[in-house]
Amino acid sequence: MAQDKKLVEQITSMDVDFAQWYTDVVKKAELMDYSSVKGCMIFRPYGYAIWENIQRELDARFKATGHENVYMPMFIPESLLQREKDHVEGFAPECAWVTIGGQNELSERLCVRPTSETLFCEHFKNIIHSYRDLPKLYNQWCSVVRWEKTTRPFLRTSEFLWQEGHTMHETAEEAKAETLRMLKVYEDFYFDALAIPAITGQKTDKEKFAGAEQTYTIEPMMHNGVALQGGTSHYFGDGFAKAFDITFTDRENKVSYPHQTSWGVSTRMIGAIIMCHGDDSGLILPPKIAPIQAVIIPIAQHKEGVLEKAAELRDRLAAKYRVKLDDSDQSTGWKFSQYEMKGVPVRIELGPRDIENNSCVLVSRVTREKKVVSLDSLESEVDAMLAQVHDELVARAKKNLAAKTHTATTLDEFIDVDKNQGGFIKAMWCGDVACEDKIKDITGGVKSRCIPFKEEKLSDVCVCCGKPAKHMVVWGRQY
């Protein structure tokens, strides 16, 4: 116990204050730093490396589904932003504007992109003329700016890094299929790469994207039961196409409007990783995106042969893993704690005793279990432990999701569950936005997360108004 206490002295316990725990972890793991620009953060090397790994994994999945990367300008002329009415109403309140270029006031002010639908549309108008030009499957990696009033590292910042996919299709069916396909790509990525199980489904009209006909979402749950909108995929129909006058000649030689989608995930995912997997000792990174998958800690490194052997191990493992040898003169205990805070999945201890026995010690970040293994079978043992860490993270997250998902059939029950248990609440809904407003009002913040793809019939009537229910909705509080 005394030992445990020592380990965590720099990180606030998540049970004591989850928000403070989050901030502590983000700082101690050296993911980011604050900058002098309000609401903007600095990605430090370790934090940026996580993003690079996420990018590489996701980008491969986008390419595998036929998408190409492009890059659009970061400025949007005001007149362009205003073409689509719902869209501009949704984003105008949080736009940053450039009004001066060099020494002169601009004749038209430029919005720093909060999202790039309008820019893509302007371009699509120029390049889409025939059904032969479709589909257009584009993606862009960039940063966007939204002037948020309350910011938190990774979860909500004024500028954030993301990818935005923008596609154009001949038919509504094809576009709808694309919308769902990309949500599935996100879902698989969350599960396979981030070890995060999540609920997927459709947003209600109240919560959907400004200008979209339908918005689909992936909603992972954080360790404390709070939801995070983890990614969205939108079906636009031909609304933007009409607003931007994008037409093509179809197979029947008629002028048609193409059907459009967009989809995005952001560096907010890093926040999800932290809050889904972390513990009181700090971060725990899923092996597939961990910048360091295994760290080698030499024991008694001043003794002859230790560092040489450790370097040999590093070179050997580097062929297969992202591996680091810490041969700094920090104490051994300090190193142990340091890499636990940084969430390195596997620690490899190598000391004089091990070298004598042709072995080393593997330690799992999740369980802290120590395992003495022969150097002859090191790769297979590391493989096994990395896989084990991934599986344990998935199992833990699944368990948490199940344990913190509740049902309610009456409003009183709903309020009681929210107040005393928190987490996700499954409840029936009549389809009326008035009930969403009322629930948000009465609970002080609970909103519909989504209408899940996997609906259940909990009762015949809306949990709020008692009128016939149309859907089951997953409700919850969010970051």
Place this chain on the structure above:
RNA sequence: CGAGGUGUGGCGCAAUGGUAGCGCGCUUGCUUUGGGAGCAAGAUGCUGCAGGUUCAAAUCCUGUCACUUCGACCA
């Protein structure tokens, strides 16, 4: 955007009108090294910023900026 709180070395804090200090961290050296090591010697401050009151301001007053808590807002 509304109400509260906080700004002092890199970080955490002390100093309630009278010469700015402590812990951690940092630097150097030696001893250590299987769970955040020990000893010794060092370095680091226009007290967030701008005004004002006073013989004298980290301290009191005004403004401003930033951070933070709770609300509102947040595809």
